[in-house]
Amino acid sequence: MKVDELLKRFEWQQIPNTTGRFTLQKQDARVSVESLLDSTEVEIKQYPSAHPEELIHVVELEDGGLISYERKDATFIHTLNSLNMFKRKQWELGIISFSPRQAPDVNQENP
Numbered sequence: 001m002k003v004d005e006l007l008k009r010f011e012w013q014q015i016p017n018t019t020g021r022f023t024l025q026k027q028d029a030r031v032s033v034e035s036l037l038d039s040t041e042v043e044i045k046q047y048p049s050a051h052p053e054e055l056i057h058v059v060e061l062e063d064g065g066l067i068s069y070e071r072k073d074a075t076f077i078h079t080l081n082s083l084n085m086f087k088r089k090q091w092e093l094g095i096i097s098f099s100p101r102q103a104p105d106v107n108q109e110n111p
Contacts, residue, residue: 001061011025019085021079021089022079023079024079028078030074030075031076033070033076042059045059047093047095050093054072055069061086063082066080066081067086
């Protein structure tokens with residue numbers, strides 16, 4: 001699944017002052033991660049949040065990823081991210097332990 005597929009299926013807004021980060025409209029806050037993806041081919045990982053009233057759902061896509069914050073009232077804040085922004089946001093949340101700038105280039109072949 002690709003970022004563009006989700007951009008076409010729902011009404012997303014670009015997050016101000018960002019490139020490659022989008023959020024789902026507030027009226028769709030009750031849409032679960034599973035319903036949003038409508039696919040069994042992707043893995044949904046869950047992580048605790050620094051905010052005790054949230055759970056973070058992370059889905060890696062072919063060209064980026066989805067990060068969703070589930071609140072105690074069963075509503076969500078869904079963010080769709082380009083590859084660079086997806087890695088950066090995971091690092092900011094403490095999900096990955098290395099800075100995206102330090103990540104090995106997966107496009108380079110091993111010598």
